[in-house]
Amino acid sequence: MTASPQSDLSIEPGHFDRIIDRTGTSATKVQKYAGQDVLPFWIADMDFETPEFIHQAIAKRLEHPILGYTDVPKALYAQACDWLFKAHGWRVPTEWLVWLPGVVPGLNLATRATVDTGSLVLPTPVYYPFREVAHNQGVPSTELPLVRHNNRWIMDLDAMAERLPADAQTLLLCNPQNPTGRAYTVPELQALIRFCQSHNLTLCSDEIHSQLLLDETATHTPIASLDSDFAQQTISLYAPTKTYNMPGLSSAFAVIPNADLRQRFRDARAGMVSSPSVLAYAAASAAFTYEGNWRHELLRYLRSNHQQLQNLIAAELPGRATPVEATYLAWMDLTEFGIEDIHGYFLEQGLGLSDGAAFGLPGFARFNFACPAPVLERGLERLQTALRRLAKDH
Numbered sequence: 001m002t003a004s005p006q007s008d009l010s011i012e013p014g015h016f017d018r019i020i021d022r023t024g025t026s027a028t029k030v031q032k033y034a035g036q037d038v039l040p041f042w043i044a045d046m047d048f049e050t051p052e053f054i055h056q057a058i059a060k061r062l063e064h065p066i067l068g069y070t071d072v073p074k075a076l077y078a079q080a081c082d083w084l085f086k087a088h089g090w091r092v093p094t095e096w097l098v099w100l101p102g103v104v105p106g107l108n109l110a111t112r113a114t115v116d117t118g119s120l121v122l123p124t125p126v127y128y129p130f131r132e133v134a135h136n137q138g139v140p141s142t143e144l145p146l147v148r149h150n151n152r153w154i155m156d157l158d159a160m161a162e163r164l165p166a167d168a169q170t171l172l173l174c175n176p177q178n179p180t181g182r183a184y185t186v187p188e189l190q191a192l193i194r195f196c197q198s199h200n201l202t203l204c205s206d207e208i209h210s211q212l213l214l215d216e217t218a219t220h221t222p223i224a225s226l227d228s229d230f231a232q233q234t235i236s237l238y239a240p241t242k243t244y245n246m247p248g249l250s251s252a253f254a255v256i257p258n259a260d261l262r263q264r265f266r267d268a269r270a271g272m273v274s275s276p277s278v279l280a281y282a283a284a285s286a287a288f289t290y291e292g293n294w295r296h297e298l299l300r301y302l303r304s305n306h307q308q309l310q311n312l313i314a315a316e317l318p319g320r321a322t323p324v325e326a327t328y329l330a331w332m333d334l335t336e337f338g339i340e341d342i343h344g345y346f347l348e349q350g351l352g353l354s355d356g357a358a359f360g361l362p363g364f365a366r367f368n369f370a371c372p373a374p375v376l377e378r379g380l381e382r383l384q385t386a387l388r389r390l391a392k393d394h
């Protein structure tokens with residue numbers, strides 16, 4: 001029997017509708033367009049209050065007057081493992097975990113630890129820091145395009161095999177997928193496991209969006225949990241920061257079942273990548289042990305926002321946005337309009353969107369709909385004008 005979530009009294013009706021002014025906090029999302037009449041729907045953080053229980057955990061830690069160097073709390077290892085089991089049914093021992101200040105450093109370290117004589121491969125479009133890893137680490141890389149099939153973005157493994165360089169050593173996976181919003185199914189993941197095994201690839205899987213499933217029929221399965229032999233050639237990355245809207249409290253962890261690989265990963269970070277901060281530990285601990293219904297309420301809200309966005313696109317430019325199974329990011333195909341500067345085009349309409357070019361697909365735009373409904377409403381009015389103008393001009 002699954003326990004029903006506790007109610008959380010801080011989630012009063014209208015909780016997610018509250019518009020919170022982020023001016024003066026140097027928030028990356030609003031800073032970019034400061035002083036302009038631009039609604040920011042770009043970087044992947046949410047405009048909702050970070051939940052009360054996270055604030056309380058930090059306040060509690062601040063009751064102690066010293067914020068000194070702090071080891072990863074022993075309890076946090078167990079809490080993260082328990083969370084992984086409860087959330088995704090994957091039982092892992094605490095020794096497999098390596099704490100990090102972020103998932104992006106994890107992608108870079110995984111590459112540093114596993115690509116030596118060969119190269120990196122990555123299905124694209126993908127969250128842009130994936131595309132920067134090869135340059136950062138000074139290794140060659142090849143992008144393997146996802147394809148759209150029945151209105152879903154999938155990995156065409158035959159086409160990927162054809163493009164795969166002979167020296168490929170590591171594949172970077174994003175699941176759930178940013179920006180296409182896919183939550184890969186178990187059969188898709190199993191096929192990818194066979195692909196990696198037959199090409200002898202280490203797999204690094206970024207699963208930061210694993211708890212943001214919008215499609216109620218979708219599931220999240222950690223790829224490394226599907227096959228214990230294959231798990232030996234994997235690095236899986238998680239963080240509580242997306243789900244609970246606290247990416248400014250940098251914290252993440254890697255799960256690395258293979259002891260030798262784990263050591264190489266640790267060696268790769270030595271002297272360069274620190275652990276999370278003392279307040280991030282407090283917040284992560286609260287996130288992993290929380291049993292209330294904040295996330296369920298959040299998902300309900302995001303589903304409604306997603307529906308409104310999809311309705312608008314279906315009415316104005318049908319078929320240009322695939323359904324978002326997970327994440328709070330919609331991916332719009334505007335390639336037929338031949339707009340060279342997608343970001344600039346939407347900026348003229350007062351919308352700060354992410355340009356698909358950064359993700360490896362020019363002509364696309366990504367829309368972050370994790371915001372209060374009244375803000376989304378204003379954004380959708382502007383989007384409607386922008387899409388109508390496109391339809392009219394072409």
Ligand SMILES: Cc1ncc(COP(=O)(O)O)c(C=O)c1O
Nearest residue numbers: 044102103104127178208239252
């Ligand atoms: C797929 C994915 N990975 C990683 C990150 C960022 O992770 P971190 O802030 O822990 O480095 C994001 C943020 O948008 C993301 O979407």
